[in-house]
Amino acid sequence: MNASVLAIDVGGTKMAAALVEPGGRVGAYERIITPQAPHVDSEGLWRTLLALIEKLPVERLAGVGVGCGGPMAWPSGEVSPLNMPAWHAFPLRERLSELFPGLPVRVHNDAVAVAVGEHWRGAGRGRPNVLGMVVSTGVGGGLILGDRIIDGKSGNAGHIGHVIVDPDGPACECGGRGCLEAIARGPGLSAWAREQGWTGETGKELAHDAARGHPVAVRAMNRAGWALGVAIASATHLCDLDVVAVGGGLSQAGPLLFRPLEDTFRAHAQMDFAREVRVVPAALGQMAGLVGAAAFIFGADRYWTGD
Amino acid sequence: MNASVLAIDVGGTKMAAALVEPGGRVGAYERIITPQAPHVDSEGLWRTLLALIEKLPVERLAGVGVGCGGPMAWPSGEVSPLNMPAWHAFPLRERLSELFPGLPVRVHNDAVAVAVGEHWRGAGRGRPNVLGMVVSTGVGGGLILGDRIIDGKSGNAGHIGHVIVDPDGPACECGGRGCLEAIARGPGLSAWAREQGWTGETGKELAHDAARGHPVAVRAMNRAGWALGVAIASATHLCDLDVVAVGGGLSQAGPLLFRPLEDTFRAHAQMDFAREVRVVPAALGQMAGLVGAAAFIFGADRYWTGD
Incomplete structure (x- = not known):
């Protein structure tokens, strides 16, 4: 058997780990709800991850690839995930290197891992210029141009969520205003819908209500689609893309989101x-981040530029 | 003597040609006003370029590099410059290859050449991630990321002029709406100023009047600076840049343009x-396009991905 990669996806809601084969197939897979601060501290969170890894039948490994919520110091891999306050500048890469001495360990942003997964084995396969997006609690992404990952100055390239779509629009958590994320992220969108009289809570409920024809929920999807269409048009003009793959919870809304997105994109x-x-739904679903994390090892010539 | 590159810069206003040394120094230099249709046809324009080249003391050459107004088929180099209607799908690269058999001939967008020049020998020197911009009759640009030119699917990457800064803003010649170029290009800006009661004609006059304190002209520079600041913030978030080098006629307005640009950029x-x-004025001025064209030959490992 060829050595697999231990692929890890660390998020504020769940942690997942899997053994991914050289061809990209996901073998053994485990997941767990992420313990929340203040019920867990930095070491407690690390022990949770250790316990998750130990459930897998780890034998001969080619390396360890990780997608983790940002921000982080890259490529050194000290992570400070916005949704995991227990970890601040936590040396995730170093800890994993101590755990797996002699193996390459590579940590990158979770949305970048999703984009890489979609380029390697998903909706962007065979296309040299791909923007991969995750539209969920936040709006993240990653860029592959000329068949190589684009990292930028500090590993932060791909922040499509902070492309500005309405300069006088709502304040964004980044400190700016009118970013795509400020409008289209799940919590922003459901807050907007509640102001219009909708009574649900989450972005997932909102997508569900839109599918059932709730007029405010439908308008909210139009709003998100509009913002996505504007941002994707800007990114396309700047980067001359082949494919944009859109994943994340909100993309589950299907045509209710993609139709207004496409209309706005085509207009601009x-x-x-x-x-x-082509603007298409991401193909790998929940597994995209794990497949991309494995590609940091198996496809290092294209997908890893750090040390 | 080391072989030089014959560098050519073809624009709607002027054509320039020079011998550029391996280190990037511009030696012999010639320029001519571009003849305008209908006073010139396709072959007449070609003969004008030939006459320009013949003025140079061309001896041993390393190759021929060209920056030309877009759009064009890239890398095949059939050019259809918007501002030179006499050339439509004119096979510029092929013609030059026939003229200089055995030598590499490489043709790219003129704004891309400027960006490459600024990265190789100008304001972006030594920085791996650079956006170079030309703000003039149009707003163009080029991207260098990870110390390599970004071409995208069809050589069109770098179109910063069509990053959207005001989705409900003025119609753009590209068919879209609210693009940076629709607002900040010289003719767009002076048209806007005339609506506000300014009586001049060109973007150059507008910049001049702003420097003398004409209130409408100053507001016009604020408007251009605002649009540039929004677009540059979006590009920075998407590409994680080190430096943005802004050149072209309008950038001559100096702090009158750069101050509102910086204010808006910092806010977003x-x-x-x-x-x-860092957002800085371009360093090479009129020579940037020629220096960049030479880099398509001297720095081909970084700056040329075509055949």
């Missing part, structure tokens, strides 16, 4: 090179 | 990685 992206872009 | 780009970006 009229130059020949931009019209050719 | 608040995350740590984005705050570190």
Whole structure:
């Protein structure tokens, strides 16, 4: 048997770990709800991750790949996930390297891992220029251009959520205003819908109500689709993309989200090179981040530029 | 003597040609006003370029590099410059290859050449992630990420002028709406100023009047600076840049343009990685496009991905 990669996906809601084969197939898989501060401290969270890994039949490994919520110091892998306050500058890469001496351990942003997964084995397969997106509690992404991951100055390239779609729009948690994320992230969208009289709570409920025809929920999906369409048009013009793969919980709304997205995108992206872009749902679903994390090892020539 | 590159910069206003040394120094240099249709046809324009080249003391050459107004088919180099209607799908690269058999001939967008020049020998020197911009009759640009030119699917990456800054803003010649270029290009800006009672004609006059304190002209510079600041913040978030180098005629307005640009940029780009970006005037002035064109040959490993 060829060595697998231990792939890890660390998020504020859940942690997942799997053994991913060289071809990208996900073998043994385990997940667990992420314990929440203040019920857990930094070491408690680490022990939770250890326990998760120990459930897997780990034998011969090619390396360890991790997608983790940002921000983080990259490539050194000290993570400070916004949704996991128990970890602040936690040396995740170093700890895992101590646990697996002699193996390559590579940690990157979770949305970047999703984008890489979609490029390697998902909706962007075979296309050199791909923007992968996660539309969920936040709006994140990753860029692959010329068949190589784009990291930028500090590993932060791909922040499509902070492309500005309405400069006078709502304040964003980043400190700016009118970012895509400020409008289209699940909590932002459901807050907007509640202001219009909708009575649900989560983005997931909102997508569900939109599917059932609730008029405010439908308008909320139009609003998110509009913001996504504007941001994707800007990204397409700047980066001359082949494919944009949109994943994350909100993308589950299907045509209710993708139709207004496509309409807005087409209205703004009229130059020949931009019209050719395909905006499609991500293909790997919940597994995208794990598959991408494995690609940091198996596809290091294209997907890993750090040390 | 080391072989030089014959560098050519083809624009709707002027054509320039120079011999550029391996280190990037511009030696012999010639320029000419571009003849305008209908006073010139396709072959007449080609003969004008030939006459320009013949003025140079061309001896041993390393190759021929060209920056030309877009759009064009890339990398095949059939050019259809918007501002030079006499050339439509003109096979510029092929013609030059026939003229200089055995030598590499490489043709790219003129704004991309400027960006490459600024990365190789200008304001972005030594920085791996650079957006170079030309703010003039249009707003163009080029991207260098990870110390390599980004071409995208069709050589069209770098179209910062069509990053959307006001989705409900003025119609853009690209067919979209609210693009940076629709607001900040010279003719768009002076048209806006005339609506407000200014009586001049060109963007250059507008910048001049702003420097003398004409209130409408100053407001016009604020408007351009605002639009540039929003677009540059979006590009910074998406690409995690080190430096943005802004050139072109309008950038001659200096602090009148750069101050509102910086204010808007700082208001929107608040995350740590984005705050570190420097937005600076381009350093090479009129020579940037020629220096960049030479880099398509001398720096082909980084700056040329075509055939």
